[in-house]
Amino acid sequence: MSEVTSLQLTQRAERGKGPCARLRSQGLVPGVFYNSKGENISFSVDNMALGKAFEKVRYSKMIELHIDVDGQIEKRNALFKKLVSHPVKRRYDHVDFVGIDLDKEVQVTIPVETTGRAKGVVLGGRLEIFEERVMVRCLPAMIPDSIVVDVTELDIADKVFVDQLPLPEGVKAVYDRNYAVLAVVTSRGAKAGEEEIQ
Numbered sequence: 001m002s003e004v005t006s007l008q009l010t011q012r013a014e015r016g017k018g019p020c021a022r023l024r025s026q027g028l029v030p031g032v033f034y035n036s037k038g039e040n041i042s043f044s045v046d047n048m049a050l051g052k053a054f055e056k057v058r059y060s061k062m063i064e065l066h067i068d069v070d071g072q073i074e075k076r077n078a079l080f081k082k083l084v085s086h087p088v089k090r091r092y093d094h095v096d097f098v099g100i101d102l103d104k105e106v107q108v109t110i111p112v113e114t115t116g117r118a119k120g121v122v123l124g125g126r127l128e129i130f131e132e133r134v135m136v137r138c139l140p141a142m143i144p145d146s147i148v149v150d151v152t153e154l155d156i157a158d159k160v161f162v163d164q165l166p167l168p169e170g171v172k173a174v175y176d177r178n179y180a181v182l183a184v185v186t187s188r189g190a191k192a193g194e195e196e197i198q
Contacts, residue, residue, distance in 0.1 A: 035099025116152035120184030159183040
């Protein structure tokens with residue numbers, strides 16, 4: 001597990017288009033933190049710091065928010081819920097964070113990565129990834145950075161289904177029907193692996 005990323009926020013009292021426009025002109029991004037306990041905190045955050053934090057955690061990793069409330073720092077564990085970019089300018093217009101409890105499981109999507117060179121590729125096939133991200137459920141502190149699949153032993157037409165993914169202990173894949181995550185297909189681009197298990 002990687003080190004938890006933190007982000008400095010400042011509570012804001014003013015809301016509405018005017019105050020938010022003034023914040024953006026100062027290089028700040030307005031946002032809202034909320035959780036299942038009924039907390040709803042409006043804040044501002046530095047645009048550059050926000051961007052750097054998002055690059056590290058995206059929508060799948062926990063972030064620790066340090067919220068300045070009247071000079072006192074309050075910490076909240078959260079996930080990015082929504083990040084809105086300006087359509088033209090290189091800045092963010094708004095951000096939402098949703099609070100999480102460390103002792104309650106969350107569902108997040110995790111990137112799939114591969115290692116090794118498949119036997120089928122050596123024989124002329126092509127490794128095709130059907131799902132670049134899969135949804136998993138686990139405690140916030142156990143969210144993996146990625147799911148790494150060793151494809152070395154895969155031959156042409158071999159597939160790896162979601163229920164075969166090598167997940168860390170305490171991490172479970174979430175799906176209604178089993179599906180192929182990746183496969184070694186023929187060089188003609190056959191769609192091996194797109195069908196689901198009946």
